[in-house]
Amino acid sequence: MNQTTNSKLPKRFLTEKTFQGYFFEDFEINQQLIHGTPRTITSGDISLYIALTGSQHLLNCAETVAQACGFKRLPIDNLLLFHIAFGKTVPDISLNAVANLGYANCRFSSPIFAGDTISVTSKVIGLKENSNGKTGIVYVHSIAKNQHDTTVVEWKRWVMVHKKTPSAPMGIDHIPDLESSVTINQNLIPDDLNFDNFSSDWTACKHRLTHYQVGEIINHRQGMTINDSDHSLATRLYQNNARVHFDQHMMSQSAAGKRLVYGGHIMSLCRAITHSGLANGLWLTAINGGAHLNPSFAGDTVYAASIILDKGHFDNREDIGWLRLKTYGFKNIDEETINELMMEPEQLRISKQCVLELDYTLLMPN
């Protein structure tokens, strides 16, 4: 045992071992980032996710039903998976991002279950300097895999980050092609999933795929007020360590003066709220695109309304179809105002009360 005798206080000196995140100049096209801290998902996460969001989506809370639909066990909610996988990318990509600008092409390719462990990598697919010389946009393609090296979810996102040293733009302008939606094909249906025996009694909701029409607007009419502890717990659960969500002492110096709610928490609240009207939208299989239109804070009450964009069937599948929709999140406004905004898209996107636009695809019993 070579234990140093340590009777005297050591001479003290400050070092810099704390990773403070990358700047625009640190990224290059095709760069591979291996994100730290793989995470095993447990049945504790399942319960916490329900407690944090109020989710009631059936395939993620009733194992008997999941088994009747072909799964061996209760699958983890895809948004819970997304947030945990997303959290892994934060230290390397968005620790000090100016803004999360958008998501695209998020595809849930394989279900995961309690006990599975998620590892995440990202590849830089685009870089674009801003004309102000101070910031730039980084585009990444992130892939989460389980312990068997199977891809479980992948997505693209773009964030605005600071330059280390502001300077005249050097002409970096590599914007990637981003598909406007995830391609619809049978790969969107998880292996094993079938709705052959589906009963509307399971959800107490009669509305199946056939009952939804393109252009239809549904006001989900539930409100969920965010408490500081709710969003802090959720964001810590996802091991997302962006300081803006947690550090009130720092954020009291910001324009808003308070902690920012993690945008993913708003996505989950809206998805939970849509249960009322979309209870049979049992499996969120893809996010075609998304944007956080305004920030949310503790004390805000979140509402949601959806518009059906499209729907269809899969070849050789009589049990299951797909519904593409946009769900909008709102804060602190009344039902009637939400209805008015939903009818006028040009008002909708500029409303200060609109916090989320999420374009996604659900699987639903025919």
Added chain:
Amino acid sequence: MNQTTNSKLPKRFLTEKTFQGYFFEDFEINQQLIHGTPRTITSGDISLYIALTGSQHLLNCAETVAQACGFKRLPIDNLLLFHIAFGKTVPDISLNAVANLGYANCRFSSPIFAGDTISVTSKVIGLKENSNGKTGIVYVHSIAKNQHDTTVVEWKRWVMVHKKTPSAPMGIDHIPDLESSVTINQNLIPDDLNFDNFSSDWTACKHRLTHYQVGEIINHRQGMTINDSDHSLATRLYQNNARVHFDQHMMSQSAAGKRLVYGGHIMSLCRAITHSGLANGLWLTAINGGAHLNPSFAGDTVYAASIILDKGHFDNREDIGWLRLKTYGFKNIDEETINELMMEPEQLRISKQCVLELDYTLLMPN
């Protein structure tokens, strides 16, 4: 793949797919309601329940002890089971209830364990119009079963609900017989449970059945302050989606101006507080009756005191007996005032500080 080309925005129109709950006229005697969203209970729920309530009841937190008392595994706390089962009934019965008037005849007939899935149905057993022509009382008998179709808990409750269209009473006056207590017999003892090897060291509490006397009042002397996040998390965990608990934007228009704490959360806090003085009341086997006497809000500090109503033994069982008691929940008052109220029943029930009256039966080592 018949994916529609969707280059144009669809024509928008509002529809009504969001279920907004039933009105008095929607119910009829003997109507059967199959509640949606069966729920698998996980070990995450066990931990969350402890974190949310502070429960220390031994049979629900120590698997070694549960096994020494005959269970194969750690049984789920019966109040956690009750709240989850109750939550299932909310959309169909009390989504927009004016008031939850009372409970009776709640019997926990079979223990459940992590991994079990709960499904709930209700039958309408009574209907009574109010003379104001605006509201009526609905009485239901609800039954929760596990995945093997075994009844695990059943209860009766009555709620006041709005009429869809106010009108002069039509003479609907069907009030069911409600037993004043659950019958005491050996069916109240879960299969497998025995206290043959019980040791007071397990609870560090010397008081067994023999030490309690009818008429005895115990002030449990612990206070638990409710935070907004605590009660929101609990109520979401139970998938109880009554808006009054969550929607501050809406509730700011209510008389109190704030979100109402789910009454079941108060029941759980009081049960947890009674651990101090009733630690050997190991198994809550029946709720004879209960009422929420005043509302609770975040910021309130809850206290509890109990009076022993009755006690007794079971035939051929030397290990185990039963204790019937009433626990009262209080808010924001001092120990001495609680003692005074407990000694004067007529003051107790009209006190604005009294939030709960719960008449229940515990199993306890002899």
Added chain:
Amino acid sequence: MNQTTNSKLPKRFLTEKTFQGYFFEDFEINQQLIHGTPRTITSGDISLYIALTGSQHLLNCAETVAQACGFKRLPIDNLLLFHIAFGKTVPDISLNAVANLGYANCRFSSPIFAGDTISVTSKVIGLKENSNGKTGIVYVHSIAKNQHDTTVVEWKRWVMVHKKTPSAPMGIDHIPDLESSVTINQNLIPDDLNFDNFSSDWTACKHRLTHYQVGEIINHRQGMTINDSDHSLATRLYQNNARVHFDQHMMSQSAAGKRLVYGGHIMSLCRAITHSGLANGLWLTAINGGAHLNPSFAGDTVYAASIILDKGHFDNREDIGWLRLKTYGFKNIDEETINELMMEPEQLRISKQCVLELDYTLLMPN
């Protein structure tokens, strides 16, 4: 069934069954205390601990990594174990303590896993009257064992408690020897643990044992604001029932006017914050000493900085070494002020912003 006919209300009388904690006179040297309520740790606790603290320490969240490091399953975070074990001792030792004065010689001797059940006993090892005649100090040695009677953690602590009846000191002055640090030897390495295959990719942190120098100061630069619900949930999860943490109605009469955050929650927040800069400090194996220098309250933002005190290797182990360090917790101050305080130890300990001093030993890949 000898069910008493209970038609009349029983005559009411107050009794005293609620245990209110021991006073100084109730303790004697070598007294053994068997603490109640053994507790089974579940995967729910794992997730809640992450959600409550933001912990990202790899061996406690990634089962694949834990297995690559020799464990059969995911081990429970040692601080989570400590808090649960500590909570068991509160009713008998510190329910009404004036102050928790310090910890020493805390050693985690065997890892535990989801499903294990913890039982705790304490022995009184020291007693010292204070000269004011009103209080005294009680020193205890506490031991937590799993269901196989294997010691999993043990520690010493001392608390100031009230005398039942103030009186002139009787000369009780038995202060135990408390080692200044846990002895470093191979017993500090859990059976099975090895870092032979360790990859820095797992933590995305390059700093291994060789990179840390004695005297080095690391400012971890993350802030975590405490919400009332966070600390209440954590403290209830640990079944620690000291009223000062929960009862706002009572605490509004205290000097601070608010609930006190459980000191162990601050320990966990600081350990979580140190991930940034000490991500490869994978296993907390011993706490040499600790003190809560100032109280914390909801609304405080906690920061942490560490100084490396010592480091070394183990005989015959090329994979693993040890790092002894002190982590200080701070509240509501800026990074620069923390750096200044860390460089001036005499200022540090008297700062009102310094809330924790924790001297501990980590295992780290060489």
